[in-house]
Amino acid sequence: MFDSGTLQLAKIAGIPIRLHWSFVLIFLWVGYQGWQDRISIPQILYLEFYVITLFFCVLLHEYGHALVARKFGHKTRDILLTPIGGIARLESISEKPSQEFWIAVAGPMVNIVIALLLGAFMLLSGPSEFFERAAAFPESDASFKSFLPLLMVSNVILAVFNFVPAFPMxxxxxxxxxxxxxxxxxxxxxxxxxxxxxxxxxxLIFAALQGHWMxxxxxxxxxxxxxSELKQVQWETVLGQKNAGDLMISRFTTLDAExxxxxxMELIQKGMERNFIVLKDGQIFGSLSMSDIIDAMKKNGHGQPIGEYAHPNLFPVTPDQSLKKVLHLMQASGHPLLPVVHMNEIAGVIDESQINKYVEIQLKAGADRMLAREKPLT
Ligand SMILES: [Zn+2]
Structure with missing residues (x-):
């Protein structure tokens, strides 16, 4: 969803920190609100500084998730900052309940620790004033003295909001x-x-009544x-039920690279197959998809060798590999189909659209409801 339009700010503890372009909107919005409320330039700058500091706390929150995930062996691809919050994008999600629990808890706990540290600091430096300021939130005046109480309360709100027992929090x-x-x-x-x-x-009803677009x-x-979280787990559950060998097609056409x-072109117009395995000297060479063929038609490449349009580096799968793994390999390599190899021979092919169709049919038939009733694996 947020893959394009990001800017890498830094790389800390081996994790790239990316900023989504729409983040600029937050600064514009704060400036616009301040201008509408006719507050002074220094006060607008103060609010902008507050936004930056708050997002720094969000960043620390995400590092909480990422570093605990790393302890369990799950790498973080990057931490993405967007106007509506941060996301630590893990390369793999832990399916062990205890690990998921600690990875999830670590984020809001960071905000609680920040709030406690700020509270302790303010108590030590002048208790009476602190309580006054905190009570005046959010109408506190724009000065450095109101800054720390505001930041503390914000961290408490962040923690409470994130502890709401609902996806995707x-x-x-x-x-x-x-x-x-x-x-x-x-x-x-x-x-x-x-x-x-x-x-x-x-x-949503509350926001619409208030006219609060954010x-x-x-x-x-x-x-x-x-x-989409639910959909993903439905898919994974259905995919986990079958292997490559269960779904592979054993009647398929291979093409020679030469x-x-x-x-x-004739094959896709006549037959049922859309994507093909390409061989070179009898060995697996690559894949040729329908879009490659259409591309060749557009470029009038009827006479050119297939090897020129095929995508190389095609790795075979074995019949006992799970569909989840097969789909992951397809998406990572960009090949729409993979050869299923058994005893050094191509026993069949497995196609991405075929896997997708299989899962959709299973979900329509309510297979996920049956699977949902199963006991957890412990
Ligand atoms: Zn979080």
């Missing part, structure tokens, strides 16, 4: 981890996602993220 992950002790991962996810969607609808966006984001492209 950290609290939703904590809830799923706890439910997973008793129920299947799918059923636990469904409960956490449904709570997330219910709460986001309540937020909150409207956040509630819509929560609603759709909860839905043959002309026109051969493949």
């Amino acid at each position: 950290d609290g939703g992950r904590i809830l799923r981890a706890l439910l997973s002790l008793k129920w299947s991962r799918l059923r636990s996810t469904r409960i956490a996602a449904r709570i997330g969607q219910f709460l986001s609808l309540v937020f 909150l409207i966006l956040v509630s819509l984001f929560i609603f759709f993220t909860a839905a 043959s002309p492209m026109i051969l493949s």
